[in-house]
Amino acid sequence: xxxxxxxxxxxxxxxxxxxxxxxxxxxxxxxxxxxxxxxxxxxxxxxxxxxxxxxxxxxxxxxxxxxxxxxxxxxxxxxxxxxxxxxxxxxxxxxxxxxxxxxxxxxxxxxxxxxxxxxxxxxxxxxxxxxxxxxxxxxxxxxxxxxxxxxxxxxxxxxxxxxxxxxxxxxxxxxxxxxxxxxxxxxxxxxxxxxxxxxxxxxxxxxxxxxxxxxxxxxxxxxxxxxxxxxxxxxxxxxxxxxxxxxxxxxxxxxxxxxxxxxxxxxxxxxxxxxxxxxxxxxxxxxxxxxxxxxxxxxxxxxxxxxxxxxxxxxxxxxxxxxxxxxxxxxxxxxxxxxxxxxxxxxxxxxxxxxxxxxxxxxxxxx
Numbered sequence: 001x002x003x004x005x006x007x008x009x010x011x012x013x014x015x016x017x018x019x020x021x022x023x024x025x026x027x028x029x030x031x032x033x034x035x036x037x038x039x040x041x042x043x044x045x046x047x048x049x050x051x052x053x054x055x056x057x058x059x060x061x062x063x064x065x066x067x068x069x070x071x072x073x074x075x076x077x078x079x080x081x082x083x084x085x086x087x088x089x090x091x092x093x094x095x096x097x098x099x100x101x102x103x104x105x106x107x108x109x110x111x112x113x114x115x116x117x118x119x120x121x122x123x124x125x126x127x128x129x130x131x132x133x134x135x136x137x138x139x140x141x142x143x144x145x146x147x148x149x150x151x152x153x154x155x156x157x158x159x160x161x162x163x164x165x166x167x168x169x170x171x172x173x174x175x176x177x178x179x180x181x182x183x184x185x186x187x188x189x190x191x192x193x194x195x196x197x198x199x200x201x202x203x204x205x206x207x208x209x210x211x212x213x214x215x216x217x218x219x220x221x222x223x224x225x226x227x228x229x230x231x232x233x234x235x236x237x238x239x240x241x242x243x244x245x246x247x248x249x250x251x252x253x254x255x256x257x258x259x260x261x262x263x264x265x266x267x268x269x270x271x272x273x274x275x276x277x278x279x280x281x282x283x284x285x286x287x288x289x290x291x292x293x294x295x296x297x298x299x300x301x302x303x304x305x306x307x308x309x310x311x312x313x314x315x316x317x318x319x320x321x322x323x324x325x326x327x328x329x330x331x332x333x334x335x336x337x338x339x340x341x342x343x344x345x346x347x348x349x350x351x352x353x354x355x356x357x358x359x360x361x362x363x364x365x366x367x
Contacts, residue, residue: 014069014076017075017158018064022065024064071151074102075155116130180292183290184243187240187308188284189236190237191235192214192281193281209274210275218260224259243287282319286312291304322365330361330363350363
């Protein structure tokens with residue numbers, strides 16, 4: 001069964017949240033069993049509720065597994081989507097109350113079912129006993145506060161994940177960007193055509209809404225072709241791909257451009273109704289060696305640096321000169337399989353010098 005790339009990415013996040021909560025539950029199981037005895041100044045290992053450690057560990061994993069999957073699904077598929085346009089503090093406020101209620105329910109049902117069911121039923125006042133054991137007991141309160149902290153870490157982790165591409169985030173954690181190093185990348189610079197005229201016509205606020213819709217419609221095509229969004233620069237987006245066999249074999253950069261074009265065309269009625277126009281855009285592709293590393297002190301970013309980026313930007317200027325919606329460099333064209341190029345129409349634009357460069361390049365228009 002085919003799932004949209006965005007949904008696949010969201011399911012991946014839900015699984016990640018579930019595994020994180022399960023690991024947290026397992027850690028807490030060990031933590032709860034370790035007790036300090038002041039009289040003898042020593043730590044002892046005692047499993048609560050007269051259970052075997054295996055049973056206690058399993059209970060502390062099952063609950064977070066269910067909670068992580070349900071809570072993560074609601075957070076990622078509903079709350080994050082619906083609150084994306086709201087302020088950060090509103091987003092935090094709603095998430096806090098959601099997780100507070102969600103964790104209260106979990107920390108009531110699970111201890112009741114596995115630990116205190118018989119004790120509560122046999123009490124003279126079951127309701128008072130349940131309230132005392134499941135909510136007001138210091139052990140229960142500590143459990144709720146601990147899981148609220150875990151929920152907060154989860155939300156902040158998802159915010160960080162949205163800022164960086166998954167592969168970039170993994171590399172960041174592994175410290176690969178601490179020292180600058182060279183990588184081979186393919187870059188696509190894509191920007192909205194006639195953006196100045198459109199902005200004057202729509203006004204800055206409405207134009208910004210157009211950009212948000214425009215960039216949003218690129219999400220699935222970029223994910224489908226394994227692209228990574230590097231930067232948003234005004235009305236321009238920069239996407240990159242590693243130069244590896246699978247990327248070149250399946251023509252993923254070129255496929256990305258035409259899938260974006262199709263995605264926007266499929267929303268034609270929406271754009272015409274809301275903005276009175278269908279966005280048109282142009283793009284340029286180039287590849288080569290760039291240096292990548294972490295830069296900045298107050299605000300840190302992962303930055304690519306090299307002549308390739310400047311060249312691709314200059315190439316995009318030629319789209320307007322030669323009335324092309326897509327331009328590709330000869331350097332990248334030579335890396336692509338010839339049998340896959342047959343379905344595209346190539347137009348050699350000749351050898352030309354680009355602004356700010358002494359070495360001339362051969363560029364091609366593609367349709």
